[in-house]
Amino acid sequence: xxxxxxxxxxxxxxxxxxxxxxxxxxxxxxxxxxxxxxxxxxxxxxxxxxxxxxxxxxxxxxxxxxxxxxxxxxxxxxxxxxxxxxxxxxxxxxxxxxxxxxxxxxxxxxxxxxxxxxxxxxxxxxxxxxxxxxxxxxxxxxxxxxxxxxxxxxxxxxxxxxxxxxxxxxxxxxxxxxxxxxxxxxxxxxxxxxxxxxxxxxxxxxxxxxxxxxxxxxxxxxxxxxxxxxxxxxxxxxxxxxxxxxxxxxxxxxxxxxxxxxxxxxxxxxxxxxxxxxxxxxxxxxxxxxxxxxxxxxxxxxxxxxxxxxxxxxxxxxxxxxxxxxxxxxxxxxxxxxxxxxxxxxxxxxxxxxxxxxxxx
Amino acid sequence: xxxxxxxxxxxxxxxxxxxxxxxxxxxxxxxxxxxxxxxxxxxxxxxxxxxxxxxxxxxxxxxxxxxxxxxxxxxxxxxxxxxxxxxxxxxxxxxxxxxxxxxxxxxxxxxxxxxxxxxxxxxxxxxxxxxxxxxxxxxxxxxxxxxxxxxxxxxxxxxxxxxxxxxxxxxxxxxxxxxxxxxxxxxxxxxxxxxxxxxxxxxxxxxxxxxxxxxxxxxxxxxxxxxxxxxxxxxxxxxxxxxxxxxxxxxxxxxxxxxxx
Numbered sequence: 001x002x003x004x005x006x007x008x009x010x011x012x013x014x015x016x017x018x019x020x021x022x023x024x025x026x027x028x029x030x031x032x033x034x035x036x037x038x039x040x041x042x043x044x045x046x047x048x049x050x051x052x053x054x055x056x057x058x059x060x061x062x063x064x065x066x067x068x069x070x071x072x073x074x075x076x077x078x079x080x081x082x083x084x085x086x087x088x089x090x091x092x093x094x095x096x097x098x099x100x101x102x103x104x105x106x107x108x109x110x111x112x113x114x115x116x117x118x119x120x121x122x123x124x125x126x127x128x129x130x131x132x133x134x135x136x137x138x139x140x141x142x143x144x145x146x147x148x149x150x151x152x153x154x155x156x157x158x159x160x161x162x163x164x165x166x167x168x169x170x171x172x173x174x175x176x177x178x179x180x181x182x183x184x185x186x187x188x189x190x191x192x193x194x195x196x197x198x199x200x201x202x203x204x205x206x207x208x209x210x211x212x213x214x215x216x217x218x219x220x221x222x223x224x225x226x227x228x229x230x231x232x233x234x235x236x237x238x239x240x241x242x243x244x245x246x247x248x249x250x251x252x253x254x255x256x257x258x259x260x261x262x263x264x265x266x267x268x269x270x271x272x273x274x275x276x277x278x279x280x281x282x283x284x285x286x287x288x289x290x291x292x293x294x295x296x297x298x299x300x301x302x303x304x305x306x307x308x309x310x311x312x313x314x315x316x317x318x319x320x321x322x323x324x325x326x327x328x329x330x331x332x333x334x335x336x337x338x339x340x341x342x343x344x345x346x347x348x349x350x351x352x353x354x355x356x357x358x359x360x361x
Numbered sequence: 362x363x364x365x366x367x368x369x370x371x372x373x374x375x376x377x378x379x380x381x382x383x384x385x386x387x388x389x390x391x392x393x394x395x396x397x398x399x400x401x402x403x404x405x406x407x408x409x410x411x412x413x414x415x416x417x418x419x420x421x422x423x424x425x426x427x428x429x430x431x432x433x434x435x436x437x438x439x440x441x442x443x444x445x446x447x448x449x450x451x452x453x454x455x456x457x458x459x460x461x462x463x464x465x466x467x468x469x470x471x472x473x474x475x476x477x478x479x480x481x482x483x484x485x486x487x488x489x490x491x492x493x494x495x496x497x498x499x500x501x502x503x504x505x506x507x508x509x510x511x512x513x514x515x516x517x518x519x520x521x522x523x524x525x526x527x528x529x530x531x532x533x534x535x536x537x538x539x540x541x542x543x544x545x546x547x548x549x550x551x552x553x554x555x556x557x558x559x560x561x562x563x564x565x566x567x568x569x570x571x572x573x574x575x576x577x578x579x580x581x582x583x584x585x586x587x588x589x590x591x592x593x594x595x596x597x598x599x600x601x602x603x604x605x606x607x608x609x610x611x612x613x614x615x616x617x618x619x620x621x622x
Contacts, residue, residue, distance in 0.1 A: 204576035
């Protein structure tokens, strides 16, 4: 099996990459476009090539400090012969010397082969524009952050996700209260009726995503949801050309935990919504059994942007399919105080004047 | 024998006059301080004030204090006192019984509509604290001033009544504190929202968007009634405005109210 995969243009021999705009492979040198179907065949052809040893050389071992090389691997670029150092989880990257996109096939072979991929639909320019948009309309963002801001790094990365299908079998008991009020000539009456409400049934979930990369924080990845999985296609390595890609390092068993929490919560919500006509509904006992469905391994497109300000680094993530941009921003303390005291003063004065006018009337 | 009878009669007469010092007070006086609450100087000032108001408003404004009621009803006592002491047709009388710690107001003639039930409630609320604290001079002064105000208001055609009572003074400090307190709360909410816009990374609690449409299948739905509690509360009856009246023992119509202090 080939360790490194570069897609060479059959026309000019240049390294070709996936173009999110054209949704095709495009040669940056001669502008030739290639259909993905062609590359699917190309993929198959690649797999039929005689297997090779995994000949990535840990040749620099003696030069590395003890432990330093752990998790790092080196490859030789097929185009220029340069040495590519990659992390253990890297599945696609670019040669630092010639810039040619390379796919590390070993990371995506066998059981590591993803089932699905959502190709990038938005490019680097869109990510930059989205970041600008992300900064706008935020009054407490330090001005200097916006002005000085330069993007340290911007990378399009296929993040490994586990997609869980599951069926929840739930039986939940609630204590519900209904209140009726009426009056006669002398008294006001309040009648409180207590009910024991039980709901049982099933609810099915499909493609609940959990990110399978330890490098990516879960909340950042959950914040850019949802991905539209109807646009997912069968995985082909060619989609990875021109982007970075990681293989999973958190397995599906571990990730399932997180999916279960979310499924459990949604099941409770959905069942509680069926208890209607009461003033308060409190769950008393909840039994939810999750029946495992299938687990799919998918690579989903994410733009990651890094910037630093005041010695702190800020990471922004954009959904490479929908363009949803997230990332926490710093608070301008001086501006916050200005707004707080200014508003308190203004609202207080208006209310005081109004109460005085009301008294005069 | 005749001498003895005469002396017994004399004694009885003496007893009568001694036992009822209240009725022996100065007739027609607008300040009768039989409970001896006020010093002579205070009495003089208050009497002048009452006389001046009474003359100007053409209605009698009277203050009477007695040591005790000796079991009599305070309202009846006040009404009778007004009727029997040659006051004008129109007037108001405040009676205080020291021993019983009770007060009563009796109004007559044109003072009845001038001092409505709600008006009297307000009037008393303004001096009851001074009365309870033993500051009688201050209490009576407030009473006299307010009577003046009430009578002037009544002459304008709309006496103080429910929903149209004299204005409380403007509480500057408490209004200021409340206004800025609400201001701070509103500012905290607004800046909180502004701060919230800066934080866009949130873990998703649920997976509602991944529910397969139409997959919710409820197989068991039971709503079981357990028990019922009924709580009842007496209704606050809505008081209407105006003045209520009653008859005194002499058959004259009076308005008024009473209470303790």
